[in-house]
Amino acid sequence: MSWITRVRNALPFTPKRDTPDNLWIRCPSCKEMLFTKDYEANLSVCPLCDHHGRVKTDERFGQLLDPGFTVLPTPRVKEDPLKFRDSRKYPDRLKAARAANPHPDALTNAHGAVDGHAVVLGVQDFAFLGGSMGMAVGEAFVVGAEAAIRAKAPYVICTAAGGARMQEGILSLMQMPKTTVAVRRLARAGLPYIVILTDPTTGGVTASYAMLGDVQIAEPGCLIGFAGQRVIQDTIREKLPEGFQRAEYLAEHGMVDMVVHRRDLKATLAQVLGYLQPAKAA
Structure with a gap:
């Protein structure tokens, strides 16, 4: 000593x-x-x-839904169908993501109400593998839409994603038409489909269900786009305008209906739901 x-x-x-x-x-x-x-x-x-910082799934449920909502089970899909491995095996990445998050994949649905208006709310969590869209996300979206149809309630989705999940290759890209069909089913049922775009919403998610809402709401300053700004700038060989791919720019150019501060988001959503489906939940 x-x-x-x-x-x-x-x-x-x-x-x-x-x-x-x-x-x-x-x-x-x-x-x-x-x-x-x-x-x-x-x-x-x-x-x-x-x-506006990124918000995890349970926080978002608490911010938007009235007390007493029910989280819906996450559907199970075949994992690692391509036996993908980069610097780590895909199952190992999933295991680590699940250890760090309370839900088994990036998209989780809940059935509840917004100021008394019945809804099914889906939340995409960027903390889970960048919110990437794989088969589990696509299936969860379909399950959420089907739950909304059964409940005769609007489907509201909060998007946050870096795009498709590369570990699932072409199967992740197939979720784009799959979710688009689910949106069409909501339309045929006469039910509103409302999208709340949060930071970031990019890639294949933007190219599918994120931009198909009857009403498009975005949080201030959030990044919304398909390809990255540098890729676009190098392709067109022109300098992009200031604020390009940000919520305010998209609202000015007609791709987003409104930009709403998070403190006003629930009240605004309730107002929109009241316009589109006036009857409140019992």
């Missing part, structure tokens, strides 16, 4: 206090440090620059 260890053990040092490692959070936009509790109490919106 060294002399410094003996001295340290002999002196009445107070034990080190355990400090939570999630006490602070850095705003991705303005880089300011914020108290996590204050940030979450503000609906994960920076109180300094108004940046």
Whole structure:
């Protein structure tokens, strides 16, 4: 035992206090440090620059749905159909994602109400493999749409995705027509389909169900697009306008109906539901 260890053990040092490692959070936009509790109490919106942070599934359910909603089971699909492996095996990536998230894949549905208006709400979680669209997401979307048809209720989806899930190859791309057919079934049933675009919504999700809503609502500043800005700029060999692929730019050019602050999102959604389907849930 060294002399410094003996001295340290002999002196009445107070034990080190355990400090939570999630006490602070850095705003991705303005880089300011914020108290996590204050940030979450503000609906994960920076109180300094108004940046809308990413929201996990259960938080989104709590923000938009009235108390008493029911989370629907996530459908099971065949996993790793292509036996895909990059730097890690695909099943290992799924296992890690499930250990870090409360739901088994990127899209989860719940049946509930928004200010008394019955809805089925689907939430895509970017924290689960970048919200990527694979067979499980496509099947969950169809299950959500079918639940809405059975309940004679609108289907509302909060999108957040980096695109199709590369580990499932062409099978992930097949979810684009699959979900499009589900949207058409909602239309034939006379039920509203409302999309809430959140940051980011890109790739094959944007090219399918994310842009097929009867009403398109976007959160402020969220990234919405198909290909990345650098790819587009290099292809057309022109400088892109400021704010390109952001919610406000898309609203100005008619691709989004409205941009709504998160604090007003539930009230706005309830108002839209009242216009499209006036009868409230019993």
